[in-house]
Amino acid sequence: xxxxxxxxxxxxxxxxxxxxxxxxxxxxxxxxxxxxxxxxxxxxxxxxxxxxxxxxxxxxxxxxxxxxxxxxxxxxxxxxxxxxxxxxxxxxxxxxxxxxxxxxxxxxxxxxxxxxxxxxxxxxxxxxxxxxxxxxxxxxxxxxxxxxxxxxxxxxxxxxxxxxxxxxxxxxxxxxxxxxxxxxxxxxxxxxxxxxxxxxxxxxxxxxxx
Amino acid sequence: xxxxxxxxxxxxxxxxxxxxxxxxxxxxxxxxxxxxxxxxxxxxxxxxxxxxxxxxxxxxxxxxxxxxxxxxxxxxxxxxxxxxxxxxxxxxxxxxxxxxxxxxxxxxxxxxxxxxxxxxxxxxxxxxxxxxxxxxxxxxxxxxxxxxxxxxxxxxxxxxxxxxxxxxxxxxxxxxx
Numbered sequence: 001x002x003x004x005x006x007x008x009x010x011x012x013x014x015x016x017x018x019x020x021x022x023x024x025x026x027x028x029x030x031x032x033x034x035x036x037x038x039x040x041x042x043x044x045x046x047x048x049x050x051x052x053x054x055x056x057x058x059x060x061x062x063x064x065x066x067x068x069x070x071x072x073x074x075x076x077x078x079x080x081x082x083x084x085x086x087x088x089x090x091x092x093x094x095x096x097x098x099x100x101x102x103x104x105x106x107x108x109x110x111x112x113x114x115x116x117x118x119x120x121x122x123x124x125x126x127x128x129x130x131x132x133x134x135x136x137x138x139x140x141x142x143x144x145x146x147x148x149x150x151x152x153x154x155x156x157x158x159x160x161x162x163x164x165x166x167x168x169x170x171x172x173x174x175x176x177x178x179x180x181x182x183x184x185x186x187x188x189x190x191x192x193x194x195x196x197x198x199x200x201x202x203x204x205x206x207x208x209x210x
Numbered sequence: 211x212x213x214x215x216x217x218x219x220x221x222x223x224x225x226x227x228x229x230x231x232x233x234x235x236x237x238x239x240x241x242x243x244x245x246x247x248x249x250x251x252x253x254x255x256x257x258x259x260x261x262x263x264x265x266x267x268x269x270x271x272x273x274x275x276x277x278x279x280x281x282x283x284x285x286x287x288x289x290x291x292x293x294x295x296x297x298x299x300x301x302x303x304x305x306x307x308x309x310x311x312x313x314x315x316x317x318x319x320x321x322x323x324x325x326x327x328x329x330x331x332x333x334x335x336x337x338x339x340x341x342x343x344x345x346x347x348x349x350x351x352x353x354x355x356x357x358x359x360x361x362x363x364x365x366x367x368x369x370x371x372x373x374x375x376x377x378x379x380x381x382x383x384x385x386x387x
Contacts, residue, residue: 045270045271045272046270046271047270048270048271048272052271052272052273075309078308078309078312079305080235080332081233081324081325081328082233082301082304082305082308083229083230083231083232083233083300083301083304084229084232084236084297084298084300084301084302084304084305085232085235085236085272085273085274085301086235087272087274088272088274088298088301088302088305089301089302089305092302092305092306092309093305093306093309096306096309096310097309101306104302104306108302111271111272112271112272112275114271115269115270115271115272115275116271116275116278116294118269118270118271119265119266119269119271119275119278119279120278120279120282120287120290122265122268122269123262123265123279123282123283124282126261126265133385134383136382137382137383137384137385137387138378138379138380138382138383139261139264139265139379139382140261140346140347140353140382140387141353141356141377141378141379141380141381141382141383141386141387142261142264142265142267142268142375142378142379142382143260143261143263143264143343143346143347143378144344144347144353144354144356144357144360144378144382144387145264145356145357145360145374145375145377145378146260146263146264146267146343146375146378147260147340147341147343147344147347147357147360148340148344148356148357148358148359148360148361148364148374149267149360149364149371149374149375150237150336150339150340150343151337151340151341151344151357151360151361152340152360152361152364152365153336153340153364154333154336154337154339154340155337155361155365156364156365157332157333157336158333158337160329160333161329161330161333164326164329164330165322165326166326166327166330170330171329171330172330173330174330174331174334175330175331175333175334175337176334177334178330178331178333178334178335178337178338179334179337179338179341182241182334182335182338182339182342183241183337183338183341183342186241186245186249188242188245189228189231189238189239189241189242189335190227190231190242192331192335193231193233193331196331197327197328197331200327200328200330200331201323201324201327201328202323202327203327204322204323204324204325204326204327205319205320205323205327207326208319208322208323208326
């Protein structure tokens with residue numbers, strides 16, 4: 001992926017400091033305006049094939065240095081807990097941190113507007129081409145990969161349950177029960193979250209007794 | 211490709227609720243979208259549902275845009291606007307409010323209990339989603355192999371998902387799945 005000039009300008013404007021800025025030295029770089037936020041998020045969203053998060057980390061933390069690694073992880077953990085797409089929540093929070101509500105909406109719009117046009121154009125073209133065997137075949141293959149990508153993400157996250165405050169067995173049991181209710185018994189999500197959510201939180205609350 | 215206003219309103223309401231239930235990312239609500247759009251309403255077929263998600267994942271940008279593609283396939287541009295707005299309004303409002311609220315009480319016991327309690331459920335939802343998405347692939351040996359290959363590659367290598375999506379397209383065009 002070629003590097004547009006915007007990023008190079010941003011990088012050359014900031015002094016080339018190592019890992020962290022010198023104590024009492026130059027303040028960490030920040031976006032100059034909501035418009036800069038908008039373009040930065042548009043750029044990283046358009047690079048995100050099959051997931052924006054790794055690109056966001058590289059762009060915002062490593063290249064532009066608007067956030068320290070630690071801040072990024074903190075915001076991400078909150079974004080993950082909240083309902084809604086993680087990366088959308090994350091962009092809102094980062095925008096809000098720099099320019100309040102205006103910044104939040106600038107990053108959100110940057111994250112969604114251009115990719116939305118691309119994906120709807122693809123959907124419209126697909127409707128035209130749907131009967132073409134090559135396109136149908138490609139999408140069937142991509143569907144298999146999409147299922148595999150989600151399964152792999154789930155399997156990777158199973159590992160995090162080992163450190164759960166609930167205890168290993170209980171955490172694995174709750175995850176397995178969720179799979180059973182949703183994938184096998186086809187329970188509506190509202191019932192699953194409404195029944196298991198409060199139960200799990202009460203269990204976690206009791207285990208974390210200070 | 212068009213729905214009466216009352217159906218659009220129902221669609222909007224359903225996605226408003228799903229927005230607040232989408233703990234762990236939008237994709238965890240896909241099973242419920244499948245239940246509503248395919249099983250209950252019959253607005254989309256199984257294959258349409260899965261390819262909508264595949265299309266959004268193949269395209270650049272947040273995967274949540276699969277919601278717009280689903281809406282598009284149900285009722286064109288009006289459908290896409292309905293599902294996307296429904297999906298985003300509640301969660302973004304809440305996220306904005308919560309990020310400010312959090313600054314005061316990030317390490318309290320209640321917040322930690324919420325995180326620790328919800329994690330296993332979120333992991334379970336992701337696995338269930340993968341299972342439901344593999345539904346059209348499970349009747350074909352080549353497609354099953356492709357699902358398993360993808361899982362293996364994602365777990366064992368640092369290859370970008372972009373390449374697996376491309377490989378899936380090529381394998382599908384060659385007629386192997």
